[in-house]
Amino acid sequence: MKPPIDLPILTEPRAGDLTVVQAARQALRDRRAAGVVVYVNSPGGSATSSEAMRAALTQIDKSKPLVVSMGPVAASGGYWVSTPGRHIFAQPSTITGSIGVILGKIVTGDLLDRLFIGRERIQRGKHTSIYEAETRFTKAEREMLWGSITHIYDLFLDRVMKSRGMTREQVDELGGGRVWTGRQALDNGLVDEIGGLGAAIARAKELAGLSPNAPVRMVTVGKTPLVPAANPAAMLEYALEGARFLQGTRPLCLSPLALDKT
Template sequence: MAEKRNLIVGLVILFLFLGIGLLAVFAYFSSGAGYAETEDGVFAIGAKVAIVDVTGIISSSSEVVRQLKKYAEDGSVKAIVVRIESPGGGVSASQEIYDAVLEAREEKAVVASMGSVAASGGYYIACAADTIMANPGSLTGSIGVIAEFPVFGELLKKIGIKTEVIKSGELKDVGSPTRPMTEKERAMIQSVINDTYDQFVEAVVKNRKMERQKVLALADGSVFTGRQAQANGLIDALGNQEDAIRLAGKMGGISGEPRTVKEKKYRRRTIFDFAAEEIFGKGMELPEEWKDLLSPGLKYLYKM
């Protein structure tokens, strides 16, 4: 009897440990993306320049804002380089990162470094930095706002689908894809675009210390190379990312070649990714930024 009881207890303990192990594996594979901090040396202690990446279509501000705040409060970080490789994106997300850069500037020097493209919302963010540096061939500018609303009402009619809308006000379903926009709706959307456009222009005027009329002459959506942007007063200097790091180090009082620190994004495949591949095959999932891009809304976005 005692042997049977011991066997049962042993099996219970075994299954308990197996269950804990399976939960640990599940937690690991469902944890998805994260950030790990990396430095340019194993013993990279002391004064450093932090690098914060703004990459791709700007659909969210939370991670960039978090990093800017962290490095602004880190005593070992003497300056920050905001590396921008982005055509812009959502208006609000761009503005939130812009505000975070301004707040970081209150604590330490901030240099914006432009990659291949730092346009529209990407340029909006750069305006908040103490200094903007771009490669001669970087594409920047594209000061303006865009909103797009797909219309496929005629297609729905052809396949026998119609929609009925019950709304609280005349403009409640503005931008509906099932019908053309009315003149009143178009005027309302245009007024919103005009206001957010003015906010963009004001940010450039304030931070670049330029006359409003000069900014307006450049703010028709035009893109500029880095060299053209410098000639127009939109950026301060030409140089690559290493040049920006050295400049930031100098502005932060670091002598010699500055050490750097940055967070590197990693992406573990989740258990849900494996399941989706089994059901739908590989490559079926849209990136989050593209999901945001395809949704209606105002955007500081450069489009070729």
């Protein structure tokens, strides 16, 4: 059940990298599966998680064809996990691309003091409190974090370069967080074909040397469901989990756009 207000990341269903990696390993070991189609509908997330899922999907494509079918959104981290696809399909209006990295934190300032909430911290190390919400990043911390962002962005470019057969300059021109529709992504070489899940399945059968009538098994990757609206405590806990995700403890590959699902 959806909450009355759509809050991207905070209350949307989320599939963790561990769940996806486990499903990918099962598909790799499954001798009955001659090919695999991955449906991607994600605005992105953690760069570390995106890379973990990409690595697991890459192992599949080494032994059996992997085809990617993009849903309404497959941007940033969603595009990152799509790069292992031997053939990538997108819908004409799919929001994709957004090859970029973002890192930050929510700064509360003296909010806790105003709420009469006291906090005490004992730390060792100059930058151990870098992600504390009460203070902004210092100049030295910004420079340090910029190095992390640059490293992740270079890795993102490398994954796209190898997947799409492009130079670094070509990918960078399409990157920088720029968002593309599926049709634009096709024109720019970021996807291979316009089509839906059915077309992706047909292509996977063709690549695997199967008959068009070969049976298809649908596997739904487990995702954390939205909590019932009748359970406000659970809804709050789930939203806080999303808020912690945005708190800045790791570099994110997150699309700046979201689609209205209504």
